[in-house]
Amino acid sequence: MCHTPREHQHTEWEDPHGDSTPLLSSTQSKSWRVLLPPIRYVVVILGLLGCMVDYLVRFGLSVAIVSMVVDTGSPNTSLPLPDGACPAALNNTQHDSVSGEGTFDWTVEQQGIILGIFFWGYFITKMTGGRISEMVGPWQTMAVSLGVSGVLSLLCPFAAHLHPMALASVRLLMGLVQGPSFPALYSVLARWAPPDELATMVTIAYSGMSCGSLVAMGTSGWIIEHLGWEWVFYGGGILSLLWTPLWLAFVRNSPKNHPFVTPQEFSLLSLNIHVKPKRHVPWSRLLRCWRFLPCIMAEFASSWVTTLTTTEGPTFLNAQIGMSLDEVGSVLTVGQTLTWFAAFIYGRTSDLLTKNGILSKINTRRLMHTIGMVLVVLGLCGLAWAGCDKWMVAVLLIVVMVGCPSTLCSFTLAPMDIAPNYAGTLSGLLGLGNVSGFLAPVITAQLITHAGCWTAPLLLCAGLYLAVGLVYITTLTTEVQDWNDYDEIPSTHDNLNV
CATH class of the missing domain: 1.20.1250.20 (MFS general substrate transporter like domains)
Incomplete structure (x- = not known):
């Protein structure tokens, strides 16, 4: 379980990694400070x-x-051509086949x-x-x-x-x-x-x-x-x-x-x-802090969406919708550019809301994740029913991509919010959610093979992201946990909370 948060212990820190030795003399350092x-x-x-x-x-x-x-084969086009592919995709299959010129x-x-x-x-x-x-x-x-x-x-x-x-x-x-x-x-x-x-x-x-x-x-x-x-x-x-x-x-x-x-x-x-x-990790306390588990689940869902849009997205646009490879490249370039700018907007908005007292930290995290969740879920559902209008599909895919970086202002900050002394350990544990990077392509291929179209994998992804997002929003915490100061917890206190 998660224990009652404690106040930080503001003690002097002697850096254990020996990285504090000045590189320059005091005079040189002052000149660098100006520059x-x-x-x-x-x-x-x-x-x-x-x-x-x-x-x-x-x-x-x-x-x-x-x-x-000599021939790139199928790793970049590993998914089967759906039975319900758009006419443009069927016409472009031979035209857009990729053949390498290497040796x-x-x-x-x-x-x-x-x-x-x-x-x-x-x-x-x-x-x-x-x-x-x-x-x-x-x-x-x-x-x-x-x-x-x-x-x-x-x-x-x-x-x-x-x-x-x-x-x-x-x-x-x-x-x-x-x-x-x-x-x-x-x-x-x-x-x-x-x-x-x-x-x-x-x-x-x-x-x-x-x-x-x-x-x-x-x-x-x-x-x-x-x-x-x-x-x-x-x-x-x-x-x-x-x-x-x-x-x-x-x-x-x-x-x-x-x-x-x-x-x-x-x-x-x-x-x-x-x-x-910290020298020791309070693993029993950390693993019983059940509020961190939805963060791992959210990482799982987020990784699934990223895999579907960036890894399988080009195949979807080419094999299902019928875009040329040049058009696919343009769509993904625009999407990545807007995603980059969206990340800045999410981050700055989040800090302004908390700094000016407009929203509490926990409600700011909820708002940022909700905004991204709405964009991702609506975009994926729209893709499932957009038909063969390739430019509508392009816009909806970009909407999904723009919604993804909102997670940088929600569960991604959980390690720093709840246990900054163990931010590295917790961020590593978030990586458990990356297993969806292996599962998503396999399950997507199976669904397309049996259903004959992309509707099922798109809706599965949307449903997964929505369900996990709701769990995260309703259970998240931004309070620093007492085991963040594990080394300073007296043994009697530790025994009482095991």
């Missing part, structure tokens, strides 16, 4: 760029494989393994990555995660020429090392975001995911055409290695003793001094 914006803004911008680079490295293969193999004669099964094995490694380490980052240090963990990912991205072309399973092995390692990156960023932001800027900073940082997808779609085609598919991997790897030293130079685990923080900014962030990593 730099507030350091928390530098942290969030570098977080955004880190998320963008993470997605570029992660999804580069999905774009490059079209030009790597790798890989089977469909080999391509499927290469494309999917990353997410098995990612799923494994994301769950534990939050705790790893709290013990090692989130600043250090994220630097290692993206730095090593960059090196592995540079090795992908060599591995591909060596053997398809060599490339699969590199992708598995990439998934394993990237798993802790996002939970680590949670832990960093928990210490650098003032309470009235939390939602804004989180949404800006994690909007890098949409930015990365947008950059990948907008540049990969040009890169492949003019430089070759290898440079999709080289580009992502080089950007990762350029980002890493900037992160190491300008970010720390805590504002305390950061060489560039002004006294004014440190005073603003002084409320976060109590946020510190």
Whole structure:
């Protein structure tokens, strides 16, 4: 069960990760303070760029494989052509078939393994990555995660020429090392975001995911055409290695003793001094805190929608509606662009509502999730019954995509709301919901095969998102739980609440 919240214990924090050593002399530090914006803004911008680079490295293969193999086969068009497909789709089947011009004669099964094995490694380490980052240090963990990912991205072309399973092995390692990156960023932001800027900073940082997808779609085609598919991997790897030293130079685990923080900014962030990593996790208390379970369920539903729109969306638009591949690319580019801007709007609106006392924190979380839920559910239902009007379908799909980032202001903030000292651990546990990334494509394919159309998977997704959203809205809490200060709870108090 969740226990009665306690007041924070505002004690001085001696950083256990040894990251507070100034880089510059006091004179140099003062000159840098004049040149730099507030350091928390530098942290969030570098977080955004880190998320963008993470997605570029992660999804580069999905774009490059079209030009790597002789025939891309079915991994990108794995769903069967529905019996109820629109006439335009039936007419365009031959016209829009994709055939690669590469030299790798890989089977469909080999391509499927290469494309999917990353997410098995990612799923494994994301769950534990939050705790790893709290013990090692989130600043250090994220630097290692993206730095090593960059090196592995540079090795992908060599591995591909060596053997398809060599490339699969590199992708598995990439998934394993990237798993802790996002939970680590949670832990960093928990210490650098003032309470009235939390939602804004989180949404800006994690909007890098949409930015990365947008950059990948907008540049990969040009890169492949003019430089070759290898440079999709080289580009992502080089950007990762350029980002890493900037992160190491300008970010720390805590504002305390950061060489560039002004006294004014440190005073603003002084409320976060109590946020510190704990040596032990109160697992029994955490697991009995049933109000966190709907957050995992919400992540499951959100991941399902994201998989359906971004992974299966191109197949739906092409195979069901009959859009050309150029039209599909335009729709997804517009959708990702609007999603990126929507994330900023959700975050800033959320902070303004709480800062000005218009709504309480808990009701602001409810409002943001409700807005997104309405857009997603109505958009999915509209897609199910929109027929073959391709531009109406395009608008409805974009509506769904724009509704998705509202979750960055709802259950995504739960780790920081209820247990900021364990934000990394809890954000890793949210990753349990990502199992829907494996289930959604399989179930969607089965439903289309048996029903002969996309209506059933779209309505299933809408019903799942609505049901889970209602559970989350009615059960959420934003109160800091007493086990957040587990190390300070006296043994007698601990025994009374077991």
